Amino acid sequence: MCICVACSWQPSCTAYHRVESEHGVPHLNQNPDFTPENPQIHLSVQAVQNSWGVEWDVRSCDSFRPGGGI
Secondary structure, eight states: OOGGGGBTTGGGBHHHHHHHHHHTOOOSOSSOOBOOSSOEEEEEEEEETTEEEEEEEEEEOTTOOBSOOO
16 A cells, blocks of 8 residues: 555655556646655556556655645
8 A cells, every 4th residue: 555645745745646647547736846755666566357457556755754645
């Protein structure tokens, strides 16, 4: 699970913006202006029907600040 949903930086974070792009979902912010320190993005390759899918999740980040995004 992506820790971004529990981080107060989420709406302005460039790492979360990248995860949104990879998931193909609308962006919370079209122009994020916060660059996090050392985000660790975990990729999981999963079988999806007759193909493969990739799940992107930020698992750790030195800039994580509890406070909830969404």
